[in-house]
Amino acid sequence: MTKGETVDSVDDLLRRLEQLNAIGTALSKERDITRLLESILVAAKTITHADGGTLYRMTDDQQALRFEILRTDSLHIAMGGTSGNPINFPNLPLRDAEGKHNDSLVAAYAALNNQTVNIADAYTEANFDFSGTRLFDERTGYRSQSFLAVPMKDHEGDVIGVLQLINAKHPQTGEVVSFSSADQSLAESLASQAAIAITNRNLMTQLEALFESFISLINLAIDEKSHYTGGHCQRVPALTMMLAEAVNATQGGPLADFTMDDRDRYELKIAGLLHDCGKVTTPVHVVDKATKLQTLFDRMQLVDTRFEVLKRDLEITALREQLALREVRDATAEADVMSTARTAIDALNDDREFLRKANQGGEFMKDADIERVRQIGTGARWRNTDGVESDFLTAEEIENLTIRAGTLTAGERDIINYHIVATIKMLEQLPWPKHLKNVPEYAGGHHERMDGKGYPKGLTREQMSVQARVMGIADIFEALTARDRPYKQGMKLSQAMGIMHKFRTGGHIDPDLFDIFVQEQVYLRYAQQFLDPWQIDEVNPQAWVN
Structure with a gap:
């Protein structure tokens, strides 16, 4: 090897190390597990110059490897991930019918033995079964040659998947070559980073699921106290997100600068689900008061x-x-x-x-x-x-x-209204992470008015976030049209929208948000999903936009 070739090799290795560092940073930021897995495989192919590759994940019962992402550049094959093409291949079993290790398959061997497998030529390798590979080659005209299977281990050393790469290519000639020791080291380093990223994302997903389960538990408690409010706790978040997405899509007008990313959406969703959590403190006989003389029974x-x-x-x-x-x-x-x-x-x-x-x-x-x-x-x-x-x-x-x-008497209305104070108190006690820090403000502002005459803080429009103002509209419209209240029937669409328009002109709700609510027909999409057919009557949207 000449001196120049040695320098080129070092330069290439340094470049790939820089890629590896950049990849690690990118993986730590990715929240979507599908895109994360796809990024891992694409990155592994890039830094090893591999033509193809497959990312497997361990099944929940730890008995097989499941295909997640498959890519082969020269054959233009892209399956799984964001490709939109499902992978219909069966799982790779880790054990046979007698419970013995299935060491004949490269990926299974790597997972079972927690060991990287580097094969120069599949057609001359006697220790593994490549019959399936040969059938694939016969059908496609491909020539599977070099293989590199790297186990992905989490922080506890448990194998959570396998990264398998096929046909390393010489960066200058494009000739298929063996995976070098540098390729193997880089792939193992990437697999380690990838396993940590996957584990962290799974832990985050599990924690989010647990957190949302606790929220559902609170709403279930409210529902069990009063079935009249259970639906409200689900419908308000749905309408909140409908209106927020419509505002996010707006290109002109006073709200054109409002944008949301996935984290913003999740934060608003959580706020919507928790906006009435304080009702767990409200006496049920007040919440369910269907007649003026009702307490535990109608007097x-x-x-x-x-x-x-x-x-x-x-x-x-x-x-x-x-x-x-x-x-x-x-x-x-x-x-x-x-x-x-x-x-x-x-x-x-x-x-x-x-x-x-x-x-x-x-x-x-x-x-x-x-x-x-x-x-x-x-x-x-x-x-x-x-x-x-x-x-x-x-x-x-x-x-x-x-x-x-x-x-409700004035005293009972004060009791009902106190639920928002209780909501704020409860939510402000929680140690919210950075991406959820606005939940108390969003959830606690839905009874405020734009003119400062709302409660509990008497905030004005300028003192409130767009999200809190969105939730205020959602809360009122849901209450007007709800068909499961003990004291009234749900209003027809035209009647409810007429009242909403009066609230717009009277300083109760945000006029710019209401205009989008009307122009983008958010009210109609909500009605078609949640209202009874008899409630959806003829309306005149022009009458509601100033």
């Missing part, structure tokens, strides 16, 4: 009983008066007594039906109706089970029955 039943007592008392009084008239046998007077009682009973029945309707909380309550509740509550008297004459309704019952809209 309208007690009011009904009092009406029955009053009616019975009226009948008894009338009958007693009739009996008193028996001595004089005045039929007209008896009829008058019973008629008076019936009139009073009819009035009670009318009051009872009125209170039943008031108890539903479905319509905005008028001042006259509120006054009538109070008159019934304090005007009528009844004798309770202790024999004490009392107001017909207690002060607490009057307070509930005179709720102007909905079924």
Whole structure:
């Protein structure tokens, strides 16, 4: 070998070492396991000048090697990975039917013995079975010659896969040559880095899965407390991501600079899933309050009983008066007594039906109706089970029955609203990693308003992230259209969007986000996926964009 050739070889080795360092850095940053595996094989082929290669991974039961990525440049073969071409080859078994090591296959031998195998020519190698390789060559006209199989070991020394390279090529002539000792060392170094990268990615994936399972556990706890909120915890994140993706795709307008990468998406997804985690602290009788008098049960039943007592008392009084008239046998007077009682009973029945309707909380309550509740509550008297004459309704019952809209008193609404404070407190206690550090802010801002009149912090639009504002729109729209609330039916699309538009002009929600919500028909895509068909009615999008 001449001096010049030696220098060229050293230069080539240094260049490949630099490639190896660059590859290691790139592998540590890759989050997608499929792209990671593909990068490993492509990198191994590059630094060893290999024409082809296969990356195998150990199956979960540790009994076989599974094909993950396959590449052969000269045959233009690309299978697995991002190629879109599936690998349909069967797994390579590590043991035979009797449980003995399957040392006849190169990749299996490397995995079983935790040892690199470097073969100069498969056709002259007697220690391994290359019958399958020869069949492949016959079908394709290829000539499989040099092989390098390197086990990939994790940080605990366990083999997690095999990197197999085929047909090293001379960098200048392109002639197929054996894999050199330098090729082997570089491939082993890469395999080590690759195994660590794969293990780290798997650990991250497992931790993320565990974390998301805990989130699901929290939402399940909320769902078990109240099945009315379980769907909400799933639908709001879905709508949040729909709108966020629409904003991300926007090329013009005030939100054109907003972008998301995969980490941003994951952060927002987690925030969406946790946005109501504080509801685990909310009493179920408040969350599920379907009528104004409901606590553990609908206390309208007690009011009904009092009406029955009053009616019975009226009948008894009338009958007693009739009996008193028996001595004089005045039929007209008896009829008058019973008629008076019936009139009073009819009035009670009318009051009872009125209170039943008031108890539903479905319509905005008028001042006259509120006054009538109070008159019934304090005007009528009844004798309770202790024999004490009392107001017909207690002060607490009057307070509930005179709720102007909905079924919650001011105190109960404060209890409901506290869930967002609890959410923020809970989330701020967690040691969030850097890529999830904004979860508390995103999740905790969905009840704020653009004009600063929201809660719990009274933030203005400028003080909030785009993500928190997106979640605010998603939370409101889901609540308006939800068909599983105890106190109302889900609204039709046109009605809900009309209310959303009023919120836009009234400073409640972000106007720019709402415009994208309308223009990109996010509302319609959500409706088609989550609403009942009868809710999806005719709408006029032009009426909602200013």
